Amino acid sequence: MITITGLSASYDAVxxxxxxxxxxxxxELTVILGANGSGKSTLFKAMSGVLRPTAGQVEFNGEDITRSSPAGIVKKGLAHCPEGRHLFPQMSVEKNLMLGAYVRRGDKKRVKALLERSYELFPILHEKRKQAAGSLSGGQQQMVAIGRSLMSDPTMLILDEPSMGLAPLITQQVFDTIVEINKEGIGVLLAEQNANSALQIATSGYVLAEGRVVLSGTAKELQNDPRVQRAYLGV
Structure with missing residues (x-):
């Protein structure tokens, strides 16, 4: 579905x-592991058109999207749920969700179905749909961010550190939902520092360090790799 080849990117010439x-x-569900500063968020920004790569290519469903606009990439079916949620705190939960459907706004029937599906995945959001998004707990805000990404009707979802700052119980709920989304046929590319939980649900994975891929393999291979165990699994 997505192939990244020789991708390089920089900030202010660094x-x-x-x-x-x-x-x-x-x-499939593919996980990208790496410590803070390893390049995970930069990779996702370059994939989704937020940051222009300095070299390399991003191909999605056989089409080169390296120079496409962020909106154009979303229209093609690749949605990016960024680290930090980036909600509009004064707007209602439902209005935040509906912002994700801007590329589908011509199909009201489909948008309605997508909104209903978001509420099925996250029932608490339906209960709080009229509340300001900023009044929700951190876990609920993360649910809004994921739901907003799903409102674009993607075939692949990029999730950047969805468990960041969440309590273990809420983290597990979020990961269970990610698995459910993936089972519906939506490909997932997941960046996570919570390596143990991520590898348990992933099909395959990559390890980034200082902006380079240093390891790759199936999730089971990475779980059994002594380097991954020492660096990320506490073994």
Whole structure:
């Protein structure tokens, strides 16, 4: 579904990504592991058009999207749920969700179905749909952020650190929902520091360090790799 070849990116002429190669297959859940500053968020921004790569290519469903606009990429079916949620705190939960459907606004029937599906995945959001998003707990705000991304009707969802700052019980609920989304046929590319939980639900994965891919394999292979165990699993 998505193939990244030789992708490099920088901020203010400082190189952050260095010739990264990654493949995420149709319908699979692929995890990107790495410490803070390893380049995970930069990778996702370059994939979704928020940051222009300095070299390399991003191909989605056989089409080169490297130079496409963020809105154009969303229209093609690739949605990015960024680190930090980036909600509009004074707007209601439902209005925040509806913002994710701007590329589908011509199909009111489909948008209504997508909104209903978001409420099915996160029933608490239906209960609080008229409340200001900023009044919700951190876990509920993360649910809004994921739901907003799903409102664009993606075939692949990029999730950047969805468990950040969440209590263990809420983290598990979020991960259970990610699995459910993936089972519906939506491919998931998940960046996480919570390596143990991420590898338990993933199909395959990559490890980034200082902007480079240093390890890759199936989730089971990474779980059993002594380097991953020492660095991320506390073994």
């Amino acid at each position: 190189d952050v990504l260095h010739a990264v190669d990654i493949t995420a297959n149709d319908g």
